[in-house]
Amino acid sequence: xxxxxxxxxxxxxxxxxxxxxxxxxxxxxxxxxxxxxxxxxxxxxxxxxxxxxxxxxxxxxxxxxxxxxxxxxxxxxxxxxxxxxxxxxxxxxxxxxxxxxxxxxxxxxxxxxxxxxxxxxxxxxxxxxxxxxxxxxxxxxxxxxxxxxxxxxxxxxxxxxxxxxxxxxxxxxxxxxxxxxxxxxxxxxxxxxxxxxxxxxxxxxxxxxxxxxxxxxxxxxxxxxxxxxxxxxxxxxxxxxxxxxxxxxxxxxxxxxxxxxxxxxxxxxxxxxxxxxxxxxxxxxxxxxxxxxxxxxxxxxxxxxxxxxxxxxxxxxxxxxxxxxxxxxxxxxxxxxxxxxxxx
Numbered sequence: 001x002x003x004x005x006x007x008x009x010x011x012x013x014x015x016x017x018x019x020x021x022x023x024x025x026x027x028x029x030x031x032x033x034x035x036x037x038x039x040x041x042x043x044x045x046x047x048x049x050x051x052x053x054x055x056x057x058x059x060x061x062x063x064x065x066x067x068x069x070x071x072x073x074x075x076x077x078x079x080x081x082x083x084x085x086x087x088x089x090x091x092x093x094x095x096x097x098x099x100x101x102x103x104x105x106x107x108x109x110x111x112x113x114x115x116x117x118x119x120x121x122x123x124x125x126x127x128x129x130x131x132x133x134x135x136x137x138x139x140x141x142x143x144x145x146x147x148x149x150x151x152x153x154x155x156x157x158x159x160x161x162x163x164x165x166x167x168x169x170x171x172x173x174x175x176x177x178x179x180x181x182x183x184x185x186x187x188x189x190x191x192x193x194x195x196x197x198x199x200x201x202x203x204x205x206x207x208x209x210x211x212x213x214x215x216x217x218x219x220x221x222x223x224x225x226x227x228x229x230x231x232x233x234x235x236x237x238x239x240x241x242x243x244x245x246x247x248x249x250x251x252x253x254x255x256x257x258x259x260x261x262x263x264x265x266x267x268x269x270x271x272x273x274x275x276x277x278x279x280x281x282x283x284x285x286x287x288x289x290x291x292x293x294x295x296x297x298x299x300x301x302x303x304x305x306x307x308x309x310x311x312x313x314x315x316x317x318x319x320x321x322x323x324x325x326x327x328x329x330x331x332x333x334x335x336x337x338x339x340x341x342x343x344x
Contacts, residue, residue, distance in 0.1 A: 001074040001314050001321065004059070004098070004150040008051045008091030009083025009111050010137065011042045014303030015058040017066040017073070020315040024121050026065030027304040037177045041187060048086035055094050062303065070102065075321060077310030080108030081331030088330035098327050107310040107319045108328065110339035112139060114305035115224025115267040117148070118294035121308055126263045126292040131255045133248065134336075135162050136268025136301075140209050141336070142255045145265070148316040149340045153257050155207025162244050162270050163209035169218050169240045173233050183237050184273055190231075190238030195221050197243040207255050234311075241275055249279045253287065262289045272299040 002025070007014035016027035032050050036042050063070060078095035081088060092108070099106035116132050119125070131154070132143040140161040142154040160168070163180055170179025175186065197217050200210040218240055225232040252264055265286060270276065271293055280291040298304055313319040 001311060002068065002072060003075045003077050003107075003307045003311045003314070004063070004070075004073045005077040005303045005310055006055065006059075006091040006095045007079045007111075007114070007301055007303045007306045008055065008087050009079045009081070010087060010301060011036055012301040013051050013054040013058055013300060014306070015055065016168050016303035016307040017062050017068060018177040018304060018307035018311050020308075020311040021336045022123070023310060024304050025068070026062050026063065026107065027302060027307075028061040029302050030054045030058060031062040031300075033178060033296055040171070040177050044084045044086055047084060048090055048221065051087055055090060059094075065092060066194070073102070073104065075105045075107055075314060076096050077107040077109050077306050079111050079306050080112065080328070081334040082111055083332060085330060085332045092328055092330050102327055103324060104326065105319070105321050105323050106326065107312075107313065109306045110334060111301075112136060112141075112335055112336045113151075113339055114309045116143065116145065116151070116265065116336075117309045117312060118267055118298050118305040119265045119292045120312075121298060121304065122258050122293065122295050124292070126265050129261055130263035130265050130292070131252070131259055131261050132267060133252050134264045134268050135138070135248065135266070135270035137161065137163050139268070140211075142207050142251060143336065144259055144261075145314070148312045151336055151340045153337055154259070155209065156253065157209040157211060158214065159210055159212035162209070162211060162248060163268070165214050165240075165244055166270065168215045169237070172218055172222055173217070173237060174227075180273075184241060184275070185239040187238040187275075188242070188321075190234035192235070192238040192242035194235040195239040197239050199243050199247050202247050202250055207251055207258070209247060209251060211244065211247075214240065241273075245273065245276045245279050248276060249283050252280065253283050256284070256287065256289050262287070264289060264291045266293050267299075269300045272296055
């Protein structure tokens, strides 16, 4: 089945065409980074309005890229949550309108499920079961994945997520928005060993995370250095990145050991971090494990992961293709386990 998917949960408008058998056929994406940079973060109202302006031109672009017409689409999918309520409603409304007009099923998709399954769009594709490290925006979770819709939470952050730790530290260092990539770039010229920063829950027996104390530690170190000292700021950025990555790698390796699995899927924006990729490869190799990532262009929010997740759900029998003209809502807060296999 050919699925047209819409993603509008935050500050990227994404539309894509995909199928379970053929994978990604085409996708189009617009990032709102330049618009929000002026404000130092995402402004929800501006995000929603921009989604409205962009979503239909992007849909036409994705269909043209796939060489298909709307008449050849078998189903429509959209991100139903979690995310910004107003932004989610844009994608949901457009998807539902197309579904009603064309008498197609409209399939709500959990944003994190899209991220979790996106590495299946890359080669080599990981086989089920695997452990997933979800590091997307305000989420840091470890999940056991036994198949499409079969997810079990192993551990999660108790406060700030890894992405939030990157962004908040970047703001303390006076870096622009988005903070995570800016901090990673600055860290490349820094010495991570200059500052000793905490690694919360690094050695705890559980698989939970905690990053809120890291921001406080960085603030304390900032008061001890000259704000005009560029090298000191680079060193502090490197130390921060090293602390976050060390915890993520240690917990991921522990999750594989506890589950007895050897495949780790890393998904979400932080999954694009180069140091994280190198450290995971080095840590898993001696254990006989392997890490799988989505293509770099699909690490951030995108329509491809939504269209593909819906296609996989249809193939697995977890979405009813005969369902027509159903009412819909969006869920700004939504646990991934609640979006799993409804029969379980």
